[in-house]
């Protein structure tokens with residue numbers, strides 16, 4: 001699988017990552033087969049969070065694959081913290097540090113390649129986050145940092161304290177059917193809903209600042225509305241996906257990922273399938289480069305308005 005660099009070459013990551021939010025719905029054997037399918041295809045990037053699977057997904061993942069130093073060396077492990085069950089959000093130094101210790105123990109590893117702050121905390125003290133990041137970096141527990149679901153000013157505020165080059169990633173919801181970041185950029189100055197900027201122009205900001213965008217829920221519409229691929233609610237999108245699938249000898253699932261990969265920002269989709277046949281289809285997207293005409297045809301099939 002082709003790769004992206006992040007942090008000025010500090011880390012090389014595959015263009016597509018596997019999200020592990022749903023993994024503990026599998027049997028241990030099926031989870032192992034899923035992880036091996038990903039690794040065999042060069043998709044050695046695994047996205048976790050302390051809260052996935054009610055806090056069980058990380059340990060289930062490590063047990064399923066039989067985590068040991070030689071397996072660990074072949075993986076890039078990312079986890080997230082900051083959503084605190086029973087409270088809401090918590091970016092305090094203590095919570096960040098204890099959350100990372102929990103993830104390391106569950107994943108049976110000494111370090112995370114990447115730690116992301118999961119969702120903004122209204123009570124964040126950025127100086128405390130900086131202290132936590134410094135402690136995690138100097139102890140070797142976390143190699144690189146990023147955020148998720150943050151807008152440019154939130155990132156600027158954090159960067160003032162943690163350092164301008166410290167935030168390498170922003171993980172955001174993005175799919176063919178959930179692409180407000182693109183809609184707003186195409187409808188600047190228009191009095192239509194699609195022109196409403198809900199994210200502070202985060203797509204352009206990340207490109208300007210070399211922050212790699214990861215796309216969570218690349219097959220979902222709405223907020224966990226379900227998959228749009230193969231969904232009868234979206235006949236035009238599916239007809240367009242199927243048509244291009246026939247052209248490229250790939251499934252509609254692969255074309256939906258190729259649509260994300262075609263964006264020149266170099267977005268890394270984080271797919272959440274638990275089905276290894278589907279995962280193999282997803283990897284086919286890596287060899288497909290949609291044309292400009294095809295990219296816009298898919299976009300318009302989603303019922304989009306253009307000025």
Ligand SMILES: NC(=O)c1ccc[n+]([C@@H]2O[C@H](COP(=O)([O-])OP(=O)(O)OC[C@H]3O[C@@H](n4cnc5c(N)ncnc54)[C@H](OP(=O)(O)O)[C@@H]3O)[C@@H](O)[C@H]2O)c1
Pocket residue numbers: 018019020021022047048118148149171172215216217218219220226227229230253270271272273274275278
């Ligand atoms: N940062 C955040 O706030 C945030 C939020 C949500 C998720 N995430 C991350 O993003 C990852 C992906 O999220 P997600 O699981 O919601 O994303 P997704 O990849 O869009 O959805 C996967 C789900 O859709 C189902 N599905 C049905 N038809 C499908 C098709 N044709 N192609 C692909 N999937 C199909 C899959 O079922 P099968 O398993 O049967 O294939 C699976 O349940 C998560 O694992 C997590 O790591 C991050």
